[in-house]
Amino acid sequence: MKILVAVKRVVDYNVKIRVKPDGSGVELANVKMSMNPFDEIAVEEAVRLKEAGAAEEIVAISVGPKQSADTIRTALAMGADRGIHVQTDAIVEPLAVAKLLKAIAETEKPDLVILGKQAIDDDCNQTGQMLAALLNWGQGTFAYKLEASEGRAKVTREVDGGLQTVDLKLPAIVTADLRLNEPRYASLPNIMKAKKKPIETKTPEDFGVDIARRIEVLKTEEPEMRKAGVKVASVDELVDKLKNEAGVL
Amino acid sequence: MTTLLLADHDKGQLSAETAKALTAAKALGADVHLLVVGADGASVAEAAAGLDGVAKVLTAGGDALAHQLAEPVAALLVSLAGDYDAIVAASSTSGKNVLPRVAALLDMMQISDVTSVEGPDTFKRPTYAGNAIETVRTSDAKRIMTIRTSSFEAAGSGADAAPIEAVSVSVEQPGLSSFVSEELATSERPELGSATVVVSGGRALGSSEKFKDVIMPLADKLNAAVGASRAAVDAGYAPNDWQVGQTGKVVAPELYIACGISGAIQHLAGMKDSKVIVAINKDEEAPIFQVADYGLVGDLFELVPELTSKV
Ligand SMILES: Cc1cc2nc3c(=O)[nH]c(=O)nc-3n(C[C@H](O)[C@H](O)[C@H](O)COP(=O)(O)OP(=O)(O)OC[C@H]3O[C@@H](n4cnc5c(N)ncnc54)[C@H](O)[C@@H]3O)c2cc1C
Ligand SMILES: Nc1ncnc2c1ncn2[C@@H]1O[C@H](COP(=O)(O)O)[C@@H](O)[C@H]1O
Numbered sequence: 001m002k003i004l005v006a007v008k009r010v011v012d013y014n015v016k017i018r019v020k021p022d023g024s025g026v027e028l029a030n031v032k033m034s035m036n037p038f039d040e041i042a043v044e045e046a047v048r049l050k051e052a053g054a055a056e057e058i059v060a061i062s063v064g065p066k067q068s069a070d071t072i073r074t075a076l077a078m079g080a081d082r083g084i085h086v087q088t089d090a091i092v093e094p095l096a097v098a099k100l101l102k103a104i105a106e107t108e109k110p111d112l113v114i115l116g117k118q119a120i121d122d123d124c125n126q127t128g129q130m131l132a133a134l135l136n137w138g139q140g141t142f143a144y145k146l147e148a149s150e151g152r153a154k155v156t157r158e159v160d161g162g163l164q165t166v167d168l169k170l171p172a173i174v175t176a177d178l179r180l181n182e183p184r185y186a187s188l189p190n191i192m193k194a195k196k197k198p199i200e201t202k203t204p205e206d207f208g209v210d211i212a213r214r215i216e217v218l219k220t221e222e223p224e225m226r227k228a229g230v231k232v233a234s235v236d237e238l239v240d241k242l243k244n245e246a247g248v249l
Numbered sequence: 250m251t252t253l254l255l256a257d258h259d260k261g262q263l264s265a266e267t268a269k270a271l272t273a274a275k276a277l278g279a280d281v282h283l284l285v286v287g288a289d290g291a292s293v294a295e296a297a298a299g300l301d302g303v304a305k306v307l308t309a310g311g312d313a314l315a316h317q318l319a320e321p322v323a324a325l326l327v328s329l330a331g332d333y334d335a336i337v338a339a340s341s342t343s344g345k346n347v348l349p350r351v352a353a354l355l356d357m358m359q360i361s362d363v364t365s366v367e368g369p370d371t372f373k374r375p376t377y378a379g380n381a382i383e384t385v386r387t388s389d390a391k392r393i394m395t396i397r398t399s400s401f402e403a404a405g406s407g408a409d410a411a412p413i414e415a416v417s418v419s420v421e422q423p424g425l426s427s428f429v430s431e432e433l434a435t436s437e438r439p440e441l442g443s444a445t446v447v448v449s450g451g452r453a454l455g456s457s458e459k460f461k462d463v464i465m466p467l468a469d470k471l472n473a474a475v476g477a478s479r480a481a482v483d484a485g486y487a488p489n490d491w492q493v494g495q496t497g498k499v500v501a502p503e504l505y506i507a508c509g510i511s512g513a514i515q516h517l518a519g520m521k522d523s524k525v526i527v528a529i530n531k532d533e534e535a536p537i538f539q540v541a542d543y544g545l546v547g548d549l550f551e552l553v554p555e556l557t558s559k560v
């Protein structure tokens with residue numbers, strides 16, 4: 001089977017971001033960027049399917065600025081075979097990303113598209129579900145376990161009360177949750193090899209997709225900061241404070 | 250026009266999240282219809298009809314909808330959408346699964362995790378694990394939104410029961426996916442999302458036995474829900490649905506007690522709106538102390554049992 005994976009370039013999860021004082025957004029200059037952690041899990045899952053002989057080809061796709069090509073390179077170093085970079089400097093909302101991925105899926109004809117469940121910058125948790133809708137395919141979101149076989153995929157999903165397993169007819173969409181696997185680090189030889197793997201560069205216009213934003217961000221603010229409280233010296237003092245000061249016991 | 254709110258329910262019980270999402274739905278200023286999809290809808294519909302501010306309860310059953318899979322539920326919502334100018338659900342795993350599918354089928358953007366309704370088309374929502382709060386305005390014809398329920402009070406109940414109607418449209422199982430099985434934890438404990446006290450354990454617990462021996466007695470004593478850090482869940486000390494954080498559950502109880510949790514931004518994202526935070530950690534520099542109202546430095550294996558015996 002053939003697998004597409006969607007990989008987004010985002011602010012590294014270890015960075016403590018800063019909101020610009022004028023409220024116009026988040027400071028992105030000179031900030032470390034990485035592949036969205038859930039997308040690393042998506043790539044890893046695809047590579048494992050390939051290593052197990054269940055998949056033949058993995059295509060990594062990223063929508064974003066010039067540097068998103070580096071994110072695709074990371075996916076290639078992990079084991080993807082080639083990349084498609086839809087280059088744009090605009091902020092692209094999940095619906096527009098889904099439309100671009102749909103256009104690519106229509107020509108690539110994959111059996112499975114694996115995405116992250118959520119991008120850790122916009123925290124939207126939408127793109128996979130939207131892509132499934134636009135393609136009229138089944139969806140296995142928040143995947144904890146994936147078993148793919150000829151024409152079908154069994155996905156165990158992390159849901160509020162525990163786990164749910166669904167059976168999907170392929171082609172289908174899967175979105176990766178944290179416990180699906182532990183992504184590998186690319187080895188140096190594989191990083192070198194990845195430099196030779198092809199990346200095709202496209203633009204949203206090539207696909208005739210309108211990426212105009214539907215949601216206008218009027219203002220970006222820091223959340224209300226909590227003040228650090230006090231250290232108490234003993235359990236007795238804690239119980240006393242919780243009872244008599246905070247009134248929560 | 251009218252707002253349609255998708256109810257969350259499980260095993261014949263209306264989820265407490267729905268009453269909170271209802272408060273956000275009412276803030277849009279229009280009548281709210283509550284839609285109950287799936288099997289065991291009858292008792293849920295009755296509970297829903299008693300919530301204050303529900304104008305009508307709609308029910309939709311049948312085989313295709315029995316397990317509330319995203320594909321048929323989204324098809325149902327799209328067929329009802331013409332009568333509504335807002336479609337709302339809690340940011341539960343079910344709401345997050347279904348609503349983006351609805352939005353895409355209507356060619357609209359969803360607004361995820363709304364924490365405040367600022368006007369009929371203007372909302373606040375957190376991004377970057379809650380480290381930046383955006384005020385956003387949609388230009389789409391309808392508002393499709395999921396609600397971060399920890400930011401809203403639950404609507405009351407006891408009002409005159411709203412009328413209950415079965416929807417007239419029927420959906421067929423599109424054959425894209427089918428339900429296989431589920432493993433849902435059953436517990437007598439309060440739900441994480443609605444408990445007034447949450448006791449959480451982190452990697453420091455070291456094993457599921459210790460988690461049980463140290464965290465559970467305190468939770469029992471306080472009638473608390475139990476939470477966990479991702480590290481504790483990944484290590485198998487606690488089940489996945491206990492994870493609190495950016496990618497787990499977001500909670501805002503009256504009292505949150507973090508035991509052996511360092512306070513990574515991804516964890517803080519899920520609990521920093523709690524009213525009172527207590528942290529127990531042996532590292533006095535742990536970042537969790539920066540958000541804790543009361544910090545206790547020391548070994549949790551001594552301090553937590555002592556606390557259990559004294560509350
Ligand atoms: C994409 C992504 C999403 C994530 N989402 C989440 C999420 O939703 N929720 C979440 O929690 N994490 C999440 N994480 C993980 C997060 O970054 C941290 O790794 C995690 O929260 C750490 O868990 P912890 O605090 O239990 O473990 P650690 O960071 O290892 O902390 C253990 C703490 O226990 C203390 N300790 C050790 N022994 C004792 C003792 N005997 N007595 C008292 N204290 C002791 C230590 O001092 C330390 O502070 C996410 C990460 C990524 C990349
Ligand atoms: N610009 C993008 N390029 C590639 N993949 C993306 C992009 N935006 C979102 N995705 C994919 O969609 C998932 C969910 O993103 P979101 O809906 O924004 O939370 C991500 O984990 C990626 O797999």
